[in-house]
Amino acid sequence: MLKGYTTPRTPKGTSSIAPMPPWHYVGTCLAIEYEADPGSVAAFLPEGLDFHSPRCAVYFVEWQFATDSGEEYLDPIRSQYRETIFLVSAAFEGKPYAFCPFIWVDQDTALMRGLAQGWPKQIGSTWITHAHDLPSVAGPVNGPGGKFGASLAVKDRRLAEGVVTLREETNSLPNPSFAGAINVRHFPELAAGLHDAPAVHELVQLKSRDVRISPIWKGDAELKVFDHPCLELPDLRPVKVFAGYRFSCTLTVDDVVVLRSLKRSA
C-alpha cells in the first residue's frame, strides 16, 4: 500500500516531492505595482475570467516552508525557495481578483506544491537584496531610504529586474495581491488524440488561511522586463510603474475551491 500526497508514492510515504498539506509558509516580499497594455492583460486571462484593469504586480519573495511537525526549516535546502510571481487583474462574476500568468521558483518541492494549487510554476533564478538592522554600505535597512533590488533569470537569460526605494509605512498591500488569487489547475493527457484534452482543467480560488502580515513599507520603484525568444512575459511589460513595497507574511495552504471546470464537453 503506497503512500504520499504526490509522486513518488512509497511504502513509508516520506519520499514524495510534495508532502501532505497543510503547508505553512513564511517569507519576505519585495513587490512592484505596475500597469501593462490592457489588450495584453486581457489576452492572458483564462476562460471564465473577464478583464478588470491593466493593473499588474510582481512579487520577488524568499520563502521558508514547513509541515505541521516536520521542522523542514532546520534542513533549509528542503524548506527555502525564492520565487518571482507576476499577477494581473481579473474579474470573476463581476468581482476583482488576481490571476497569475507566470511564476518561477527554484526548488522542485515548491514547483509541485504550486502545480497542486494551480500556480503555473517553472524553475527560475530569483535574487533579492537582504536587509540587516546594522547600517552598512553593503546593504539597506528596512526603513526610509532603504534601496532593494531583485532579479529573475530563466535558463541563463535575465528576464526581469527591479529596484524599490522605501519611503514610508502604509496600511495597504500591493494590488493585485496573491493570497486569494484565482488559478487554473491543469494536468495534461498524453494518450494519442488527447493532447488537447487535459485530464485536469479547472478554475480554482486559493483558500490561504492564517494570513498574517508584518508592517508594510512603501516607496518608489523601477521595473524592467527583457526580451526572450519564447517566454511571453515581455507582452506584460510595464507601461507605467507605480509603487514598490516590502513586507513579510505568513500563511497556511491546505484547500482550494473549484469555481468552474474548463474541460470541454465531449
Place this chain on the structure above:
Amino acid sequence: MLKGYTTPRTPKGTSSIAPMPPWHYVGTCLAIEYEADPGSVAAFLPEGLDFHSPRCAVYFVEWQFATDSGEEYLDPIRSQYRETIFLVSAAFEGKPYAFCPFIWVDQDTALMRGLAQGWPKQIGSTWITHAHDLPSVAGPVNGPGGKFGASLAVKDRRLAEGVVTLREETNSLPNPSFAGAINVRHFPELAAGLHDAPAVHELVQLKSRDVRISPIWKGDAELKVFDHPCLELPDLRPVKVFAGYRFSCTLTVDDVVVLRSLKRSA
C-alpha cells in the same frame, strides 16, 4: 484563447514548461543491473502490479531533447538534462515489465514531461563520465577497459554512485529496461477532504516509438546507495551487483496506454 500543452498556458502557447508532443530524445546511458531485497521490491509496487523478481537496474543518462521543428538542442540549456532512473521488476497480468520507483532530473521541462508520462520525477544532480575517441589519462574510450563513473545527489546529499568497467559488446540491453515501462500517472487534489483522493491516478504503459540503440558495451560494475533521512531509495539498495552497460539510444514519446484506473470508487 490560451494555448499550451502544460501550464503556463498563454496567448501564443510558446511559454509552457513542456511543449506539445511528440518529444524526441537522444542520450547516452550508463546502466547497472543489480538485485535488491525481494520484500522491499514488492513493497514499492503500486496496486495492479505483482512481484516478479528482485532484479533492479539504475540508469545514469545524459539526454538531449527536441520537438519536431524546434531545434531546442541549439540552445542546449533548453534541451539537455541529466537523469538517474531506478527500475524494479514487476508483473502485469502475468507478463514481466519494468516499474520506476525513483527518478531524478535536473531541468523543469524534463520533470514536467515526466509527470505527464507517469515518471515520478524529482530534481536531482547526476554526473556521468564522458568518453572521447582520444586515449587520455583524463578519461576513458568507449571500449574494452573503459572505466565510467556516475553519481546522484539530491538537495546536497550524495545518494548513489557507481562505476562500470567495459569488457565486450553484447546484444542485450540491461534488464529491467525503461522503454516499455509501466508508470503511475498521478495528480493530487488540494480541496479540503480530498487530499487522499487524487484527481489523476492510473496505471499506464509507455508507448515509446522509433527506438534505436547504438552498439551496447557490457562489463563489471559497482554500485553504492547511501543513507538518507527521508528518501526511501536505501530500501532498494543492492544486495548483489551484476553487470554494467553503456550505450546510446534515441526514441520518441507521444503516447501512453492506460492499463487501469487506480482511483477508489466513491
Place this chain on the structure above:
Amino acid sequence: MLKGYTTPRTPKGTSSIAPMPPWHYVGTCLAIEYEADPGSVAAFLPEGLDFHSPRCAVYFVEWQFATDSGEEYLDPIRSQYRETIFLVSAAFEGKPYAFCPFIWVDQDTALMRGLAQGWPKQIGSTWITHAHDLPSVAGPVNGPGGKFGASLAVKDRRLAEGVVTLREETNSLPNPSFAGAINVRHFPELAAGLHDAPAVHELVQLKSRDVRISPIWKGDAELKVFDHPCLELPDLRPVKVFAGYRFSCTLTVDDVVVLRSLKRSA
C-alpha cells in the same frame, strides 16, 4: 594600459573578478563553538603558529558585499554569497588568534577576495535557516526558543550540518572569532621545478575595520561533520560541542599586515 585589482584586467577595469578594495560587508552569522582533537588541531597549523587550545568554531554566514559607490547589492547575484568558515585556535608570539583551515563560499568574487586575504576558499553550498518577525510554523524568530539549522555540501556531498536553539542574549562573540584571524596568503608557481616553491607564501593578519555587531543571541547547539573521500575536514570533527550563536555584523576590508614570510630561503 589595463586596469583591475584582479584578473581579468581590461581597458576600463570594470571586469575584474574582484574589484579594488575597500570591500564592505554585512551579514548574519549562525555559529557553533566546539572542541576537536588537540593533535588534529595542531597538525593543521601553518609554520609560524603554535598550538593554543583545541577550541574551534564554525560560522555559517549569509553575506552581502559592496564597494564604496558600487551599490552591488541592488543586483544581488553580484553581491550576496553564503559561506561556511571553520576556525581553530592558535598562538602567535604567545598570543591567541584564530586560524582558518577550511572555508567555502558560493560565488567567484567572494572566492577571489578571499584568496587576496589568505582565506583558503573553495566553492561549496551553504544553507541557513532564516528568521522573520512573524511567528510561524515555517520558521523561527530571532529570540528565545528560536531554532536555526545550517548545512554545508561540497561537490554534491553533505559535509557538515548543525542546529542552534537560542536561549538568551550575551555580550560575547563566539571564540575563536574571524575578524582578526591569521591567514596564509599563498599563490603557486607553475614553472617546472617550482611546484613546491610558491610565488606568494606569507602569514598575514586581517585588519578588518569599522566592525559593528548586532545584539548576540546564544543557546544550545549540535554539530555533525561527515566523512569525505579526500577533504580532511573530518579530522577536525567535534569531540565536544559548546554553545551556538546568532548575530549580524558589518565590517570593511582593505588591509592585511604581513607577519612573516613562509617562503624557503634558496
Place this chain on the structure above:
Amino acid sequence: MLKGYTTPRTPKGTSSIAPMPPWHYVGTCLAIEYEADPGSVAAFLPEGLDFHSPRCAVYFVEWQFATDSGEEYLDPIRSQYRETIFLVSAAFEGKPYAFCPFIWVDQDTALMRGLAQGWPKQIGSTWITHAHDLPSVAGPVNGPGGKFGASLAVKDRRLAEGVVTLREETNSLPNPSFAGAINVRHFPELAAGLHDAPAVHELVQLKSRDVRISPIWKGDAELKVFDHPCLELPDLRPVKVFAGYRFSCTLTVDDVVVLRSLKRSA
C-alpha cells in the same frame, strides 16, 4: 608540515582546491573564428604584447581532468567542467600568439588551476550541443550538416551564443589557438598602499605537452555577444564571423615559461 599545491594546505595534502601538476585534460571544443574591432583588440593587450591582427576566436569546451593516478573522472563532479574561452591575436617579439582577455569555467578547481597558468578565469555557465552516433531529431551527428549551438551566461545574464553547422574535415585548427597562448599570471597585494602593486605580475607562455587532436570538422558559424552592465566582452564583439569548428583534444599541463615581469620597478 602542511602540504598542497594550493590552499587549503593540510596535513595530508588531499584537500587543496587544485592538486599538484601534472594536470591531464581531454575535451571537445566548439570554436568560432571571428574578427573584432582592431582598436578594441589592441586595447585589451597587456604590456609586452603588440597588436597583430583583429582576428579572434571563441571556444566552448566540455573538459574532463585527472591527475596521474587520481582517476578523478570516476567521480565526475570532481573532474568535469565547461568553459568558454575568448582569444585575441597578439605579437610577442614579432611572432604571432594568442592572448586570452576573458574565460569562464563552472568549477572552482578549474578556476584555480587556471589562475596558476595565468588564465583570467571567472565562474560562468556554458552549454554546448552534444553529438551522438545515432541520427535523431534531438541532436546532430559529428559530420556534414551537423548543427551545434553553445551559450555563455555570467551571473544570470546571457553573454554570448553561437551556432556552428559542420561541412567538411580540415587539417587546420582555428586561429588563434589556445595550446601555446601567452597569459598574464597575476596575484594582488592587499596591504594598504599596495593595491596597485600586485605580488605576482608576469607574462608567461603555456607549455602544454602531449597535445593530440581528433579529426577536425569545419563549417559555417554565427556568433552573438550581448550587452552587459560591467563586463567588457561586448567591446570584443564580432564585426565579421568566419568559420566554425568542432574537434576533441587531449593535453597535459605542468609548466609555463616566464617571458617577462610586468611588475613596476620601485
